[in-house]
Amino acid sequence: MTGRLYDLAVWHRLRAKQLQDEPLCRHCHARGIIELATDVDHIVPIANGGAPLDQSNLQSLCHLCHTRKTNSENGMRVRTGCDINGIPFGGRHGWTQPVVDADVVDGGGAEKYPSSPQTPRW
Numbered sequence: 001m002t003g004r005l006y007d008l009a010v011w012h013r014l015r016a017k018q019l020q021d022e023p024l025c026r027h028c029h030a031r032g033i034i035e036l037a038t039d040v041d042h043i044v045p046i047a048n049g050g051a052p053l054d055q056s057n058l059q060s061l062c063h064l065c066h067t068r069k070t071n072s073e074n075g076m077r078v079r080t081g082c083d084i085n086g087i088p089f090g091g092r093h094g095w096t097q098p099v100v101d102a103d104v105v106d107g108g109g110a111e112k113y114p115s116s117p118q119t120p121r122w
């Protein structure tokens, strides 16, 4: 069912509504980090009996947090936090993205969320 679910128009509508209702990553927000959500996660996985189309079983996450949660649910090793030098694990996370001065950004906002990982400059 899971594969077909993500092809259904009802899923696409529910996913869009979830991201509209909760645009920030819930897991990052709980840690005091503001990160745009890109993924919609089933809080209780469908494989564990979670309701696939019930919005109360959905949460918005960034891709990194979604990957971490999914890997954890699948019994894979998950590293969080930072190394001994304070460098965060997960080079694609917002922690490692450059800060853009809002006065410099030209309207569209694409520069605010670069797609390629950046090396921290500290």
Ligand SMILES: [Zn+2]
Pocket (backbone or CB within 6 Å): 025, 026, 027, 028, 029, 035, 061, 062, 063, 064, 065, 066
């Ligand atoms: Zn996140």
